[in-house]
Amino acid sequence: MTLADLLASLFPSGHDIHVDKGVLVGSARLPDGSDALVLGVTDHAPIGVDEAIVLAKAVMDSIDRGTGPILVLVDSGSQRMSKRDELLGLNEYLSHLAKALILADLKGRPTIGILYGHSAAGAFLATALATRVLVAIPGAEPAVMDLPSMSRVTKLPIEVLEEKAKSTAVFAPGLDNLAKTGAVYAVWGDRTSLDRQLGALLAAMPDTVDRRGALGKERGGRTLAADIAARVRHAGLSGARD
Amino acid sequence: MHVSRAESGGDPVGSRPAGAGPRSWYEASARQRLDLLLDPGSFAEFLAPPDRVVSPHLALFDLPHQFDDGIAVGRGRLGGRDVLVAAQEGRFMGGAFGEVHGAKLTGLVKAARDLASTPVLILFDTGGVRLQEANAGELAIAEIMRAVIEARAAGVPVVGLIGGRAGCYGGGGLIAACCSALVISEQGRIAVSGPEVIETNRGVEEFDSRDRALVWRTMGGKHRRLIGAAGTFVDDAVAAFRAAAIECIGENGAIDAAVLAAEQERLDTRVQRFGTMEDGLDIWAALGIPDPKSVPGMPAETFIPLADQFGVNGHDAR
Numbered sequence: 001m002t003l004a005d006l007l008a009s010l011f012p013s014g015h016d017i018h019v020d021k022g023v024l025v026g027s028a029r030l031p032d033g034s035d036a037l038v039l040g041v042t043d044h045a046p047i048g049v050d051e052a053i054v055l056a057k058a059v060m061d062s063i064d065r066g067t068g069p070i071l072v073l074v075d076s077g078s079q080r081m082s083k084r085d086e087l088l089g090l091n092e093y094l095s096h097l098a099k100a101l102i103l104a105d106l107k108g109r110p111t112i113g114i115l116y117g118h119s120a121a122g123a124f125l126a127t128a129l130a131t132r133v134l135v136a137i138p139g140a141e142p143a144v145m146d147l148p149s150m151s152r153v154t155k156l157p158i159e160v161l162e163e164k165a166k167s168t169a170v171f172a173p174g175l176d177n178l179a180k181t182g183a184v185y186a187v188w189g190d191r192t193s194l195d196r197q198l199g200a201l202l203a204a205m206p207d208t209v210d211r212r213g214a215l216g217k218e219r220g221g222r223t224l225a226a227d228i229a230a231r232v233r234h235a236g237l238s239g240a241r242d
Numbered sequence: 243m244h245v246s247r248a249e250s251g252g253d254p255v256g257s258r259p260a261g262a263g264p265r266s267w268y269e270a271s272a273r274q275r276l277d278l279l280l281d282p283g284s285f286a287e288f289l290a291p292p293d294r295v296v297s298p299h300l301a302l303f304d305l306p307h308q309f310d311d312g313i314a315v316g317r318g319r320l321g322g323r324d325v326l327v328a329a330q331e332g333r334f335m336g337g338a339f340g341e342v343h344g345a346k347l348t349g350l351v352k353a354a355r356d357l358a359s360t361p362v363l364i365l366f367d368t369g370g371v372r373l374q375e376a377n378a379g380e381l382a383i384a385e386i387m388r389a390v391i392e393a394r395a396a397g398v399p400v401v402g403l404i405g406g407r408a409g410c411y412g413g414g415g416l417i418a419a420c421c422s423a424l425v426i427s428e429q430g431r432i433a434v435s436g437p438e439v440i441e442t443n444r445g446v447e448e449f450d451s452r453d454r455a456l457v458w459r460t461m462g463g464k465h466r467r468l469i470g471a472a473g474t475f476v477d478d479a480v481a482a483f484r485a486a487a488i489e490c491i492g493e494n495g496a497i498d499a500a501v502l503a504a505e506q507e508r509l510d511t512r513v514q515r516f517g518t519m520e521d522g523l524d525i526w527a528a529l530g531i532p533d534p535k536s537v538p539g540m541p542a543e544t545f546i547p548l549a550d551q552f553g554v555n556g557h558d559a560r
Binding site: 049050053056057060063064079081082083084085086087088089090091092093094095096098099100102103106107121122124125126129130144145149150152153154156164167168169170171172177178181182183210212213216221222224225226228229230231232233234235236237 | 288289295298299302303315316317326341342344345346348349350352353354356357371373374375376377378379380381382383384385387388389391392395412413415416417418419420432433434435439440442443444448449460461465466469471497498499502503505506509510512513516517519520521522525560
């Protein structure tokens, strides 16, 4: 889905969103008449230090002053892979963006990621995966790691990897696999306009508890994580010394 | 290629004399680090080796699993204070995050969040996401990042220690940047894309991963301390990490909008000051260091006061 189609379907009541070199920032009118902060990445743009600081600033400027939800629209590349970005400490910039989104969410500004294209690796962690709820538009194509690269590192032919991917959701690219692990809260349908689906989500937002582990278990794509985390958490809580 | 255990790179950046012994952080295993870091005999492991909580996903790739999936988590004491602690083993799958490995750290940080007082220590030694379990590993990192921020919002200090073989790459670098304090040694490296990943994707002209000095100047411990990416630099010795960790768990780890606003300022300033520079040496010169070329060869006892004088203070505003 193109950004223009996405915005038209999501915000029929209007929006004021500016796109600059793949980075988008602005606001939009929601179905209930309130306004949302909208930010994100388009055109498969990679996220480097310059993009991350602009996006984080939009969240920071809004964190105390604004109200309403924060929508993060994602069609990104990976993190920008360059000497300059790493020299400047890209990990801090990506985390800064994720921290801003998470803190805003904890402070009562519900964050919703809308994955409408590609995303991968550090860019995915800093944006879509740092929101309370991540929804995906049909056709979204997230890939933590693409099969050709995986083939290079594992020294296994792509055909072998494709065969293995049929039996497990745990490593292979694609929306279905990622949804099964619990990363994606819901995949929106294409029969109802997106603004109505957004309105329904906003009307029934889950609380801030991270339930991605439980979702992964329920959907069978990440069967161990929730229980192991719960066992460790329990051990940490129950054995506290005085 | 995105995030993988290959990111950690092969050769150590700094070289230690042979037989430096277990007092070297770099040379020690995850469990040796825990033994020597914490108060003697205080470590009590959760899901200990006899429980054999292992990865079910590696057999698909004909790879062996390990009894702890490459991470030990538990409780201990540090300087008499109760702490929750996790140590990654860089020698198993490059310390990479898979489903089980990641879930152990997620559970630990969530316990700290709910206790709201016990500090967390994370002994990073990781190449990033374990690509044989890429989706589960990536999502585990997202869950850990969120749990760390929730714990810090409850006032809990979360301290990262970085000086292992695998460095701290990929999603590990993002978790590290969520910590309230970082302690790093010369051998510690922090980056999102490792040298081989940049070279594979952008070519050797962009980054020559075999140029170990370049790797060191771009993502090594001294550079990270000088630009304020890590607050504390220590010698490659477990005792030095222990002393620094004791100090860091006594500091305020809380995060709020004011802390993040200060971080925004700190990171914005860094891009403005150094954003056009091509090499670590240029940045060190811009910091006012008289003879930047001498920095790589400098022993810790000389470098630490130099960094305190000329480096960016990265202790707060994170």
